[in-house]
Amino acid sequence: MNNDRFEVATVAELEQEGMKVLTADGQPIVVFASNGGFHAVEDRCPHMGFPLSKGTVKDGILTCHWHQARFDLCSGCSFDRFADDTPVFDTIVDKGIVYVYSQPRRAPDAAYFSQGLVRGMEQNSGFTIARSLVMLRRLEIDWSTIIRQVAQFASRNGNSFGTGSTILTIVTNLQPRLTEQTMLFAMFRAVREIAGQAMNAAPRRPVGPLTAGDHSMALLKRWYRHWVQSRHGDAAERVLLTALHRQVLETGIDKAIVDLIAGAATDRIYDSGGHLLDNVNKVMELLDHVGWEQAEATYPLLTDVMASGRGAEESSHWHHPIDIVTPLRDVEARLPELLAAGAGKTWQDDDSLLPTLLGDDPLAIIAVLEDALIAGATPLQLARVVCYAAGLRLARFGLSNEVGDWFGPQHAFITANAMHGILQRCTTPDIARGVFHNAIAVYMDRFLNIPPAALPGEAGGLDHLSTDANELLAAMLDALDRKDRTELLAELVSRYVELGHPFDALVDRLMYATVREDVNFHYFQVLEAAVSQVADQPHTPHAAHILAGIARNLSAICPTARASLQLITVAARLSKGERVHEG
Ligand code: FES
CATH class of the missing domain: 2.102.10.10 (Rieske [2Fe-2S] iron-sulphur domain)
Structure with missing residues (x-):
């Protein structure tokens, strides 16, 4: 110029x-x-x-x-x-x-805005973050470069794998399906969350790996689980870093590392309301994107949540009025022989487990899962069945419950999806325990389906709705402008799915609808869990039920004040030369 x-x-x-x-x-x-x-x-x-x-x-x-x-x-x-x-x-x-x-005099270039992004995160300055993101994209810096920079900042400046890193991973996972505007907005939400947490984080005092000794992975696994169980974070971190040095940094991601970490995460039952398993899964997903050479810097962020977790066995309602912990511990002990019994057989999911999984007998739930394993079901298959059951809890959530009651089924669905993700990397008896834990978490929410909401179209079909994809997508946003349109939104989503309209456009619309609201990270988690569960079968009734469920969940708190995107919207307008504040 x-x-x-x-x-x-x-x-x-x-x-x-x-x-x-x-x-x-x-x-x-x-x-x-x-x-x-x-x-x-x-x-x-x-x-x-x-x-x-x-x-x-x-x-x-x-x-x-x-x-x-x-x-x-x-x-x-x-x-x-x-x-x-x-x-x-x-x-x-x-x-x-x-x-x-x-x-x-000095035309701001990519390096300038890249430094600006870091400065914005260091100072938790929303406008600096927004402007830097907008300008980096205008300068055609690819998302993967920006994501890597933000992830490295989070590793250096955070003291745990917090909500910001979770949203960052979700946004990164969904990025190929999102339009530029939605991605920009979603990324802004992730970066602001990371900056806010870094601002308030006490400095980490990192420990290094054990410096000598030829420790076997079996020994390191025993030690890691011991230190996590006894809540000795520093010791757990040293052992984990030692294992990482042996396995990941030398050979890349290894099933033994997944087993070590995810196995420890399932020692406690449904640890931290399921958050721990989701954190474990998200760390691995983020490392898939930014490179496993970042493992040594990123994995220690799990230490805090690992060592401070609280298992469901410490909650009285898992013991009373029915003791579910003892039967769970019993079946955990039998898992090696159950997996061996099913080895070599094939098992087909025909939804026959669902009535029991959604029923009110926890011992029957454990029994049907056990029988399925013997019949040849893999833990991965069962994890998916449990995840669908958890999705149905959202789809059939009774609107007479309080808004805060969505919390339980949200967690069950998110955790079940995390279990499914982890099992795709590695299946061991230790990790497979999580399938049983999650099934009982779904059981715990059974009263939130009383009375059960009808699934979209269950009473009268959906033919009264448009067949046009764009009209349906537009109507979804309109429905979220009103407080009483929860079932309409679910119907619109189901209609869109059953007509086989493009899946990515629906994902983009649901992400945009989520990111424009002042919602916490759970809403991002359920959306991404739903996408993850239905992506390989996006036009089936199962997909419609799951997506309708998470849409109902979002609708229950909409509309909010929608203040979260003001800064990024202003930054985007200013970058185009628009006069925003002059009147
Ligand atoms: S100091 Fe805030 S706009 Fe100038």
């Missing part, structure tokens, strides 16, 4: 008026007369885009009046951490006329 010069005013005029605003090559510039010279900056505050021409200059310091960010007028550098530096433009006086050049 040419660095043309534009006439501003005569020297006398500018000195008398103090400043002048003009548009040069489409961008707003304000030129100030100050301390005997002329200084030009972009007429948008780098904090939130308000016009700097409305600010005040005193002794070479420009103050933006919106949030009082202050800048050195000569260099554009900010005196306040919460605001970025502002671009400056050269001026020249020629025959009594002040001119300004249309290109900034």
Whole structure:
């Protein structure tokens, strides 16, 4: 782009008026007369885009009046951490006329915005994060580069694999299905969450691997589980890092590592309401994206949740009125022989387990899963059946329950999906215990299906709805603008699915609908779990039920104030040269 010069005013005029605003090559510039010279900056505050021409200059310091960010007028550098530096433009006086050049003295490039993204995360500055993301994408920096940078920041600055890293992994998993705008919004939510958590995180005190000794993986596994069980985080982390050095860093991801970590995560029953298993799964998914060479930096983030977890066996309602813990521990002990009994056989899922899984007899639930294993069902197959049962809990959630009651079935569905993901990497008796735990978690939520909501179309079909994909997608957003459209939304989603419309467009619409609301990370988790469960069969009745269930879950809290995307929306508009705050 040419660095043309534009006439501003005569020297006398500018000195008398103090400043002048003009548009040069489409961008707003304000030129100030100050301390005997002329200084030009972009007429948008780098904090939130308000016009700097409305600010005040005193002794070479420009103050933006919106949030009082202050800048050195000569260099554009900010005196306040919460605001970025502002671009400056050269001026020249020629025959009594002040001119300004249309290109900034230092044109911000990808490196600048990449540093800005880190700065924004360090300072938890929403607008700096938003602007950096928008500009990095405008400069055609690919998402994988941005994701890697954010993940590395989270590893260095967080002290656990928190909600921000979970959302980041979800967004990364879904990115190929999302439009640019939805991805930008979703990424912004992830990065802001990570920045907020890093801001409040106590510094980690990392430990290293054991420095000598030829420890077998079997020994390291025993030690790891022992330290996790006894809640000795530092010791658990040292053992884990030792195992990682042996297995992952030398040979890449190894089933022994998955067994070590996921096996420890299933020692306690339904640990931390299922969050631990989801964390374990998400760490591996994130490493798939950013590279397993990051394992040594990323895995220790699990230490805190691993060592501080609380199992369902510590909750009285898993013991009373029916003791479910003892039968679970019994079947866990039999798992090696159950898996051996089913080896070599084939088993076909025909939904026949569902009535029992959704019934009110926990011992019968354990028994049908046990029988299925003997008949040749793999833990992976059963994990999927349990996940579908968990999805039906959401699909049939009775709306007379409280909004907070969605919490239980959300967790059961998320955890069942995590179990399914982990078992795709590795199946061992230790990990397979989680299938039984999750089935009982689904049982625990049985009263939330009383009375059961009808599945979409169950009473009268869906032919009253449009057949047009775009109309259905538009109607979904409309339904979320009202508080009483939960069942309509479920019907719209089901209709879309049964008609075989493009799956990715539906995923994008549901993600957009989620990201625009002020919702917590559970809503991202259930969406991604649903996508993960139905992606290979997106137009079946099972898919319709699962997707309708998570849509109902979202609808139950919509609409919210929808404040989460204000900054990224403003940043995107400003990047296109739109005047946002001038009125
Ligand atoms: S300080 Fe300028 S917009 Fe906030």
